[in-house]
Amino acid sequence: xxxxxxxxxxxxxxxxxxxxxxxxxxxxxxxxxxxxxxxxxxxxxxxxxxxxxxxxxxxxxxxxxxxxxxxxxxxxxxxxxxxxxxxxxxxxxxxxxxxxxxxxxxxxxxxxxxxxxxxxxxxxxxxxxxxxxxxxxxxxxxxxxxxxxxxxxxxxxxxxxxxxxxxxxxxxxxxxxxxxxxxxxxxxxxxxxxxxxxxxxxxxxxxxxxxxxxxxxxxxxxxxxxxxxxxxxxxxxxxxxxxxxxxxxxxxxxxxxxxxxxxxxxxxxxxxxxxxxxxxxxxxxxxxxxxxxxxxxx
Numbered sequence: 001x002x003x004x005x006x007x008x009x010x011x012x013x014x015x016x017x018x019x020x021x022x023x024x025x026x027x028x029x030x031x032x033x034x035x036x037x038x039x040x041x042x043x044x045x046x047x048x049x050x051x052x053x054x055x056x057x058x059x060x061x062x063x064x065x066x067x068x069x070x071x072x073x074x075x076x077x078x079x080x081x082x083x084x085x086x087x088x089x090x091x092x093x094x095x096x097x098x099x100x101x102x103x104x105x106x107x108x109x110x111x112x113x114x115x116x117x118x119x120x121x122x123x124x125x126x127x128x129x130x131x132x133x134x135x136x137x138x139x140x141x142x143x144x145x146x147x148x149x150x151x152x153x154x155x156x157x158x159x160x161x162x163x164x165x166x167x168x169x170x171x172x173x174x175x176x177x178x179x180x181x182x183x184x185x186x187x188x189x190x191x192x193x194x195x196x197x198x199x200x201x202x203x204x205x206x207x208x209x210x211x212x213x214x215x216x217x218x219x220x221x222x223x224x225x226x227x228x229x230x231x232x233x234x235x236x237x238x239x240x241x242x243x244x245x246x247x248x249x250x251x252x253x254x255x256x257x258x259x260x261x262x263x264x265x266x267x268x269x270x271x272x273x274x275x276x277x278x279x280x281x282x283x284x285x286x287x288x289x290x291x292x293x294x295x296x297x298x
Contacts (some may be wrong), residue, residue: 001048005231005243006290007210007251008040010258016043026073026101027066030092033266034066036277037255037288041065041176041207044290048205053150055171060159060194060206061178064093071174072097072150075240079165085156098151102164107154112121136208154196159190165197173198175206177288180223184215187236191293204235210289212248218285221276225286235293248287 013020020039027034034042045067053075059068062080071078079102080086087108093099101107155164159179173194182190194204209218212227218225228245233236244251255261262282270280277283 001292001294003235003237003241003294004292005228005237005241005245006044006292007244007248008037008044008288008290009209009251010040010176010254010261012040012047013045013258013260016047018265019043019046023066023070026070028095030066030069032064032066033268035177036261036265036284037064038177039261041197041288041290042070044207045174045176048203048290048292049172052172052216056169058165058170058173058194058197060173060175060190061181062176063178065176066091067174067176068152069093069097072152074150076150077153078150078214079153079170081155081157081159081162083156083158087156089154093152098149100151100153102153102155106156107149131202141156153259160186160193162193162197167196168199170197171202173202173204173206175204177207179206180208180226183224184226184234187226190237191234195293195295198295200295202295204291204293206291206293207288208291209286210245210248211286212245212252218276220274220278220285225277226289231289231291235291237291237293252284252287255284 020043023039023042031298049247052071055076056079057076057077058081059065059071060081061083062068063084064086068078068080087101087106089099089107099107157164179187179190191204198204208231209223209225209228213227214226215230216225217223226234228243232239265277265280265282269277270274273279
């Protein structure tokens with residue numbers, strides 16, 4: 001693998017169809033929905049990965065998104081980092097995966113501390129249990145294909161302060177459309193910290209928002225869009241590393257015209273005007289870009 005910058009083409013939907021079908025199936029099982037460009041982001045990152053079985057990885061800005069669970073299914077041990085707490089992680093994740101907290105308060109025991117159980121919560125827990133049984137039946141044979149299932153380790157922490165992770169200890173860092181929620185100055189601090197914990201020769205694989213010209217802030221999605229110059233500076237990508245930013249307009253037109261993405265927006269977009277696709281109207285204002293940064297072995 002080598003350093004590079006790649007605006008994500010919609011051709012990924014066809015070339016990575018088997019991976020995308022697998023991601024969709026996992027999302028259905030976990031009752032998750034994808035952001036409007038996430039299938040591009042996820043499939044691009046996964047395409048860069050070799051066998052992750054036994055790797056120690058970070059999913060940076062993971063939330064409860066599908067990437068960490070996908071990687072655990074492939075045998076990776078994933079440190080799932082997000083500034084938002086997942087201490088009360090839902091049973092649907094706990095029952096289907098090996099989940100632990102990096103620190104004592106990162107993941108509570110799940111026994112509950114609210115006193116009684118009302119009918120609504122009881123029905124939810126029973127539904128989770130039924131889903132878990134169905135999931136085990138479907139995946140028992142699948143697990144033999146990739147060895148022992150990995151683990152997801154919850155770490156509720158800001159990405160600029162990974163104090164509990166030693167230097168040079170992580171094989172790969174992935175970040176799915178999460179790092180753009182930092183200003184350019186903030187992103188620089190995040191990248192420095194991620195490189196600190198990454199092993200020499202390991203890679204950061206991140207997707208962000210691309211800006212054709214100057215960096216700008218997309219208010220509805222609360223994310224920054226970055227120019228090629230800014231991304232090269234922050235990720236320390238040399239001028240001779242490949243990029244397809246010169247195809248920005250052509251790639252953006254293909255994105256705008258893509259019926260598969262347009263016709264399959266997640267339901268949450270239709271409930272609000274404060275998101276990446278306000279009120280479910282197909283009107284992309286930016287396009288995703290993939291960053292591959294390999295830590296020097298010097």
